[in-house]
Amino acid sequence: MKTRADLSRRHFLGRALGAAGALVLSGCDALSQTQWFPKLLATGEALNQAAQHLIAPRRAMAQEFSEADLSPSFRSNGTAMPDNPQYAALAAEGFAQYRLEVGGLVEKPVSLSLAELRALPSRTQITRHDCVEGWSAIGKWKGARLAALLETVRPKPAARYVMFYCADPMEPNGASPYYESIDMDDAYHPQTLLAYELNGAPLPIQNGAPVRLRVERQLGYKHAKYVMRIELVESFAKVAGGKGGYWEDQGYEWYAGI
Amino acid sequence: MSSSESAAAPASVHAGSYLYYRHSLAVRVMHWINVIALTILFLSGLNIFSAHPALYWGKSSYTGKPPLFQIATRESDEDHVVGVTRILGHEFVTTEVLGAATDAEGDVVARTFPGWLTLPSDRWLSMARRWHFFFAWVFVINGLCYLAYSIASRHLARDLAPDASDWRSIGRSIVDHLRFKHPTGEAAKRYNVLQKLAYLSVIFVLLPLVILMGFAMSPWLDTLIPGWVDFFGGRQSARTIHFIVAWLLVAFVLIHVFEVIVSGFWNHLRSMITGRYRVNSELSK
Numbered sequence: 001m002k003t004r005a006d007l008s009r010r011h012f013l014g015r016a017l018g019a020a021g022a023l024v025l026s027g028c029d030a031l032s033q034t035q036w037f038p039k040l041l042a043t044g045e046a047l048n049q050a051a052q053h054l055i056a057p058r059r060a061m062a063q064e065f066s067e068a069d070l071s072p073s074f075r076s077n078g079t080a081m082p083d084n085p086q087y088a089a090l091a092a093e094g095f096a097q098y099r100l101e102v103g104g105l106v107e108k109p110v111s112l113s114l115a116e117l118r119a120l121p122s123r124t125q126i127t128r129h130d131c132v133e134g135w136s137a138i139g140k141w142k143g144a145r146l147a148a149l150l151e152t153v154r155p156k157p158a159a160r161y162v163m164f165y166c167a168d169p170m171e172p173n174g175a176s177p178y179y180e181s182i183d184m185d186d187a188y189h190p191q192t193l194l195a196y197e198l199n200g201a202p203l204p205i206q207n208g209a210p211v212r213l214r215v216e217r218q219l220g221y222k223h224a225k226y227v228m229r230i231e232l233v234e235s236f237a238k239v240a241g242g243k244g245g246y247w248e249d250q251g252y253e254w255y256a257g258i
Numbered sequence: 259m260s261s262s263e264s265a266a267a268p269a270s271v272h273a274g275s276y277l278y279y280r281h282s283l284a285v286r287v288m289h290w291i292n293v294i295a296l297t298i299l300f301l302s303g304l305n306i307f308s309a310h311p312a313l314y315w316g317k318s319s320y321t322g323k324p325p326l327f328q329i330a331t332r333e334s335d336e337d338h339v340v341g342v343t344r345i346l347g348h349e350f351v352t353t354e355v356l357g358a359a360t361d362a363e364g365d366v367v368a369r370t371f372p373g374w375l376t377l378p379s380d381r382w383l384s385m386a387r388r389w390h391f392f393f394a395w396v397f398v399i400n401g402l403c404y405l406a407y408s409i410a411s412r413h414l415a416r417d418l419a420p421d422a423s424d425w426r427s428i429g430r431s432i433v434d435h436l437r438f439k440h441p442t443g444e445a446a447k448r449y450n451v452l453q454k455l456a457y458l459s460v461i462f463v464l465l466p467l468v469i470l471m472g473f474a475m476s477p478w479l480d481t482l483i484p485g486w487v488d489f490f491g492g493r494q495s496a497r498t499i500h501f502i503v504a505w506l507l508v509a510f511v512l513i514h515v516f517e518v519i520v521s522g523f524w525n526h527l528r529s530m531i532t533g534r535y536r537v538n539s540e541l542s543k
Contacts, residue, residue, distance in 0.1 A: 025301075025379060032378045032385050044392030052478045060481035071320035128318055128493060130477045132383065134310035135319040136493050217478050251384035257478025258391065 038251070049255040058185045062216035065126040071137040074129075074198055076206035079178070082168035082226055090167075095210040100194070104163070104231035107154035114210055117194060120144035120152070125191055131220040132252065140200065141214050143193030149230075150187060159232035162187045163239065164213055167226035170246055180224040181236050181244040181254070182215055191216045194227065219256035221247045278447055280535035285413065288404045289530055295397035296507065298389055301377035303504055305386035308370035313501055317492030326498065329356045331368035339366045394472065401465060417449060418458055424451035440521040443539055453517075460510055464503050471500035 031037040082088075090098050095114055103109035124142040146162070166178040186192055193214040196203050203209045208225025215222050222245070236242065241249025248254045281289075311329040312319070319325075328344040329352075341357020343350045354360065359369040373379035377389055408414040431451045434440070441450060449457070473479045474487045474496035490496045518526045522536075529535035 022374065025374060025377065028298075028389075029378050029380075032382070032389075038385065038388055041388035041392040044395050045388070047395055048391055052476070056478055056481050061484060062477065062481055063484040063487070065317065069317055071318050072322050073320070075320060128477075130475070130493065131310070132387075134307065134497060135312070136317070137320045138318045217481055219477065247384075251388075253384075253387070258476040 042253075045253045045255065048253075048258050052257050059189070060217075062127055062191055065128065065138050067126065067140070069138045070126065070140060070199065074139040074207055075135070075137045076204075077131060077133075077220065079168035079170075079225065080206040082166075083172070084167050084169055084174065087167040087226065091205060091209070098210050100211060100227065101229040102149065102153050102231075103229075104233055105156040105159040106232050107156065108152070110153055112149075114196065117144050117149075117211065118196060121148040123190065123193055124197075125193070125214075125216070127191070127214070127216045129220055129223065132247075132256070139198055141193060141195040142197035142200075143195030143211075143214060145190065146192045146194055146213075147188045147190065149194065153232075155184070155232050158234045160184060161233050161236055161244070163231040163233055163236060164224040164227050165229040165231070166224050167228050176240070176246065178224060178226070178246045179240060180213065180222055180246070181233075181239075182213075182218075182222065186215055186218070189215075189217075217257060221245070221252060222256050275536050275538040277534040278537045279533050280447065280529045281533045282411070282413070283533065284407050284411075285404075286530055286533060288400055288407070291396065291400045292404075295393045295400060296511075298377060298393040299397060300504055300508065301375065302386045302389040302393070303501075304371050305376040305378060305381065306383060306390060307501065308376065308381050309383045311370045313498040314494040315491060315498060316494050317488065319494050329370050331357050339368060341369070394469075398469060405461075418454055418461075420451050420454050424454065427451055435517075438520050443537060446537055447535070456510065456513070460507070464507055464510070468500060468503040468507065471496045471503065475500065 098114050100112045100117060101109075102112070121144070122142055123145050124140065126138060126140045128136050128138050130136045150162075161181045161183055164180045164182075166180075168178045170176040170178055182192070191214070194211050195208075195214045196211055198204065198207050203212060208223075208227075211227045212225040213223050213227060233239075236244045240246070243249045244254045245252075310319075312325040313327040314321070314323075314325050316323070324347070325344070326346060330342050330344065332340045332342055334340050339353075339358045340351060341353040341355070341359070343352040343356045353366065355372070357368070357370065358366050359372055361367045361369075370381075376386070378385050408418070428451050434450075435452055440446070441448075471490065474490060474493060480487050480493070487493050487496055490499060525536050
């Protein structure tokens, strides 16, 4: 038999637990807003990168799939049409006037037309695109191997990162153009491409025409679309928000292998 | 008079009971670290899930087949928001629970899970990922320490591995559990067979599986042995398994806490804090 005291004690316990839970959750929300706590949490991400690079070789290849695995249509995410008059002008002429500028810490800067890019050694691969949100899509990509382009421009020894500057502004007034960066190991990886074809057709605008980066083994936001300029740098600390990419500046990890 | 006497009496002779040292310091510390880590992993995991609240079976999300499970928000004709949940092609209206909820201003807005069930309480993918991956390390390191300790100290062999008499008593233990009847006296010092099996399946099946399925979602770890993820049905299947196992762990916790409550809440709580568990020796006779 439960006495009234027992029942009221249980009632009290339930309420106390609820109140304590709410307090802890709002405490966690307050911690998320501080400067120092997210930095502490970010040590977990540094560990992810160190541990993943330790156990998976830097040259390891991402899984490749068969035609049967292709997604019926490849999902467009982020920008579907850059809000940029220069880009619109290029697109109107089928990117005939497009030039990819490659410079920074290189011996021989170049400016390539789409035809010149297509003339570089290429690779075709069916890979899975994993978005940070959680979904995946499988597509067949053809593009110039970034390693081949780097052999043409000859990076200087000081070069540590490859920056990709894009045509799509991320704010309505044309500000905050998308950008990304990868390290030299990823840049020279055989599956890292400047892709100009998706599923056997020229890359559609919604998927990043005329050229997008493929950096398999990392999440979707690293795969910069609408690439206009490539720059080799020693550090990206002074570029935009200083975190090496548009989403990185919004709090996402620079290392997107997980 | 009698109340002052019993209050003054030493605990060890009170009502023929005594305190038994049940949980070592290491087990207690690791238990509570695990409580914190798993709670944060679950709540931040639900926030991460909110970024794309759909589950699929296969190598990708877009295979031509609809999702197995989806939480969505529908704007109906009268300009009001409806939360829906779709499971294997069946749709349920779940406003206020899943898909939509009333916000602080009294408006019904799109919301996958109620705010109290996610960390951070608002949808914030990048911050939820920081919490999730930091506490994933806490959880994995704590789990490895627990495994090493349990093997070295023989906690695993002595307290958790079922022996022959456990297997023989399994039928009676099921009936006892259903009648909320719990061992008393000396028998209460040992884990019963269902308890042992529950702990072992969590430690050696559910927890390793949830970690492995987390690894399977990492595009970098997928390169270890290309194709290993297909053994579990593909990356999106792995994500689905990760989600299901997370809820199985919640089910385990609910049953675990329920059993703690019905078999002596304060006694169990004390034993997981100070290590000492009260055994009523008279009741066992």
